[in-house]
Amino acid sequence: MMQGKPLRKYLFGAAAVGLAAAVLVSTGNSRIDGTAIAGEIDVRTLDVGKYPVLPVSAYYEYRNDFSYGQRLASMRLADSLLLGTDIDATLKYGDWDSFTADTLLSSFSDSVQPALKEHKLLYGFATGSTDIEDYESFVLSPGDDAVADYQRQYRPTFFGMSVMQFPDAAAAASAAEVIERLDFEVAPDQNQRVSLDKYPSAHSHWRPGVPTLGSIVARGNYVVNLQVGKPTPDLAALTALATQVLDAQLPRLDKLPPLTPTEVLMLNNDPGGVLERALNSQRLGGPEPEHSASYGLQGYFHVRRDSFAQRDLYQNSGVEKVGIGWDATVIRTRDAAGAEQFQTGLFDGPGFIHADAPTNVPDTTCTENEVTSAYVKRFTCSVRYRQFVATVSSDQLHDTHQRAAAQYATFANAQ
Incomplete structure (x- = not known):
């Protein structure tokens, strides 16, 4: 199915237990200082390469504009x-x-x-x-x-x-x-x-x-x-x-109350708490409709028409919010069981070829995409953490693995 894309200019003419490891130093190499807490892995052991592992709020503060x-x-x-x-x-x-x-x-x-x-x-x-x-x-x-x-x-x-x-x-x-x-x-x-x-x-x-x-x-x-x-x-x-x-x-x-100019000014940048948890290699802010945006399921399908083929999976898994980040897409389901159901079905069907998952990154699956484009890279990994699932992509499997590791660490450090 065709990837949703902006219209042309002439269009309209006329909870899970355990706490995350606390991160103190992030992106210089694959080593992360911090203390592991019982119930989750020590994210310092993950190979995150050059990628940051802090939630967005650690380096970007949205200011109402x-x-x-x-x-x-x-x-x-x-x-x-x-x-x-x-x-x-x-x-x-x-x-x-x-x-x-x-x-x-x-x-x-x-x-x-x-x-x-x-x-x-x-x-x-x-x-x-x-x-x-x-x-x-x-x-x-x-x-x-x-x-x-x-x-x-x-x-x-x-x-x-x-x-x-x-x-x-x-x-x-x-x-x-x-x-x-x-x-x-x-x-x-x-x-x-x-x-x-x-x-x-x-x-x-x-x-x-x-x-x-x-x-x-x-x-x-x-x-x-x-x-x-x-x-x-x-x-x-x-x-x-x-x-x-x-x-x-x-x-x-x-059913949608209109907004006053003051209400427009005071809108929350991340109402679903999904962008906060997305891998962001360049530490960029937003909002941007295609790169730093939080949508409900209906809005997400407007801008990502290629995902609509799996509409039943999104609905049956209880997907509530989707954050389209600069380096990852993060979905939030109603609970951890919904996230597991979503991840299980995400790479199930034509167009997906099994690819090795990164070593030591929990709850991660990977695929090699049969069809690639400007929007779809060769490899994609899904990373699950509590009621969240993120997807990261790259044309190189090792890079995708490092992105997945960094995404897992970002999930952990955002708790």
Whole structure:
């Protein structure tokens, strides 16, 4: 399955017992000073190579910042957004983007950007799902756009959706109206207004002959900017798909309290306590949506579509939080038994080849990946500690082993 990746710029145009060893000196070599406590191994014996073994808080302190807060708010929002498979099992491929008020602007046309600024857009998250793996761009541009025309040769069913939060409901409603008007006026002689029977407040239009339909609707402080597409320009099918998406998405937003600017500023950088435990060789901070981010399971599947094939494993193991760190991905399950269940199933199935685990690192399994990419290295090891499981990767097995050892020590030292 395709790895989730950020949308292109033109996307939205128009408890366990025992205490850990206490670490006093870390990364100069594989020796770690400290005292082992009964019940766990002496992590000083582990070959961690050049890698640090301290939790992130030992060298990085997050300081609340509004720009960072907007990133955290967008990650929070992702956990309440629809995946294509929530409405149709075939809509399993997709893209995503996370944005602040400033970075979002580059995803909209020049004509729309002033309206977003005027209505004080706070943050948002964009996601798209389709049934065609090679359909990448989720273009929201007119039928005469060359890129859009090229992409339509795949004849996809898709939806592309950005959800934005504004300071209040009045600003959201006004923004929705203005955005629709500006988008419609790009080609007023060709566009045609459309009504969604179930959502009369939604502003919708299409261009006859083009198999896409745009709809924008305000819901409390949120605005949903939606584009749907079908293989053929069938207006009934397009309005049905738009209605289906809104049916599934709007109730999710109703359950997510909007944030005030002050609340955005004060968001926790690591609400699940997962990034604190992730191997971080460069001692980097965050938040960054792809490298230093804490998600619930829904949000994680937006940004890591390749993991969705194991959705049942994540759900049945009770995965509660996932931290995408700079050098490791850390999941937290409901309890230690859930972590063991998750680790047991993680490398089970096609695409995984058994690889030797590092010596003396408890509860660690490794695999050689049949298919590699910019995102998937040749070797991956999973490291389990209490209710946490981390994965670390490298193109060299020895390096992966050292990363796994350092990750185990980091787990221990974070307790």
